[in-house]
Amino acid sequence: MARKTGSHSEITGPRVQAAALRLIAQHGFAAVSMRQIAAEVGVQAGALYNYTNDKQTLLFDLLRTHMEHLLEALAQLPGTGDPITRLEAFCRFHIAYHIERPDQVFISYMELRNLSPENFTAIEALRSRYESHLDAILKDGQSAGQFALDEPRVTTFAVIAMLTGVNTWYREDGALSKTDLADLYWTLVRRAVAA
Amino acid sequence: MARKTGSHSEITGPRVQAAALRLIAQHGFAAVSMRQIAAEVGVQAGALYNYTNDKQTLLFDLLRTHMEHLLEALAQLPGTGDPITRLEAFCRFHIAYHIERPDQVFISYMELRNLSPENFTAIEALRSRYESHLDAILKDGQSAGQFALDEPRVTTFAVIAMLTGVNTWYREDGALSKTDLADLYWTLVRRAVAA
DNA sequence: CTTTGCAGTGAACATCTGTTCAGTTATCAA
DNA sequence: TTGATAACTGAACAGATGTTCACTGCAAAG
Numbered sequence: 002m003a004r005k006t007g008s009h010s011e012i013t014g015p016r017v018q019a020a021a022l023r024l025i026a027q028h029g030f031a032a033v034s035m036r037q038i039a040a041e042v043g044v045q046a047g048a049l050y051n052y053t054n055d056k057q058t059l060l061f062d063l064l065r066t067h068m069e070h071l072l073e074a075l076a077q078l079p080g081t082g083d084p085i086t087r088l089e090a091f092c093r094f095h096i097a098y099h100i101e102r103p104d105q106v107f108i109s110y111m112e113l114r115n116l117s118p119e120n121f122t123a124i125e126a127l128r129s130r131y132e133s134h135l136d137a138i139l140k141d142g143q144s145a146g147q148f149a150l151d152e153p154r155v156t157t158f159a160v161i162a163m164l165t166g167v168n169t170w171y172r173e174d175g176a177l178s179k180t181d182l183a184d185l186y187w188t189l190v191r192r193a194v195a196a
Numbered sequence: 197m198a199r200k201t202g203s204h205s206e207i208t209g210p211r212v213q214a215a216a217l218r219l220i221a222q223h224g225f226a227a228v229s230m231r232q233i234a235a236e237v238g239v240q241a242g243a244l245y246n247y248t249n250d251k252q253t254l255l256f257d258l259l260r261t262h263m264e265h266l267l268e269a270l271a272q273l274p275g276t277g278d279p280i281t282r283l284e285a286f287c288r289f290h291i292a293y294h295i296e297r298p299d300q301v302f303i304s305y306m307e308l309r310n311l312s313p314e315n316f317t318a319i320e321a322l323r324s325r326y327e328s329h330l331d332a333i334l335k336d337g338q339s340a341g342q343f344a345l346d347e348p349r350v351t352t353f354a355v356i357a358m359l360t361g362v363n364t365w366y367r368e369d370g371a372l373s374k375t376d377l378a379d380l381y382w383t384l385v386r387r388a389v390a391a
Numbered sequence: 392c393t394t395t396g397c398a399g400t401g402a403a404c405a406t407c408t409g410t411t412c413a414g415t416t417a418t419c420a421a
Numbered sequence: 422t423t424g425a426t427a428a429c430t431g432a433a434c435a436g437a438t439g440t441t442c443a444c445t446g447c448a449a450a451g
Contacts (some may be wrong), residue, residue: 035439155380
């Protein structure tokens, strides 16, 4: 029978993911070698192939996992109700979730071009599902006369870009707390879309 | 005497820059080899070294040139006057300029991490000068009571992220004209900052 | 204790990397 | 025609790349 306890794979596997995530976020997918990732984990390069088919799949799994977790967390938000309340919930959620995962977010935007065509399509589909959530809120608010939007789809892109931009400048040790941050961005969004 | 006509360097030099720009934007700095760039230009790899000291300098020159041109163009905008008018001018300028140069914009955000520390500092300084322009407008409008901003610096980041985000989704053959686009974004910004 | 099989090693593979440089070509000035 | 020189070639360099695989060590199952 296969061993259960004493098996390292359940420890090493996540460590490979973590090392790959950190190194790719710092240097870029193409700039990081399998040997560097292995060294970070403390094994030889060959051992990585117990945990991934190849380097491309390693990247794809990082992005897919991130997007799936993001969608799972998003699903906790209310899908119906007052559009303004839902928009606020979405904005605060987006900032809170993304600011805690700068490496994942960075990679998810930067390394799309290093995905194979099939893998790219898969990730784009997940991203599209995420954006649809905000799109639905904006359209509902539009119908209810609470928002004044000429092009809800464009507003979706604009709001997500604005919120995600937090990651480019926010530092944990800065003057602003995460609550301050969410308040500031929510004020901007609220006024931008308000009827 | 040195030759003047018949000298190819004034032709090949820009072609090297253009090829490097296109390929790096598409695949990433680390993923593109000097041989690929040379092939795109139609020369051997060694010939590139007539136009750049090394690969790092080639990247740096692309980013530096982009930022310098951006700042030159920005300098054409009025530096004084009604803050609302200046903010509108800035927003329309930013979108118009960036949307015409997707490769440069992409590289300028994506490849910062592949710059040497000194080169990184130099580019960041240029970027900071650009952001200061918007920052000044927002602070002037704040003082004049035309804008209501809790943190002008954060608003600067938010607005720039939102406007630059256009590049991630806009397509030349889409339904929206560039004027429509600028109108939509300007409406969002105006309402977001309005007192 | 013996057997099983997972986890990891380390060498090997073919190929690619940035960069250098002696040598070739082509064009111009004189 | 001659001499100069900018532009480019093509080979060479030392080392890095992703991936494979026969192998070893070792913990657990029987």
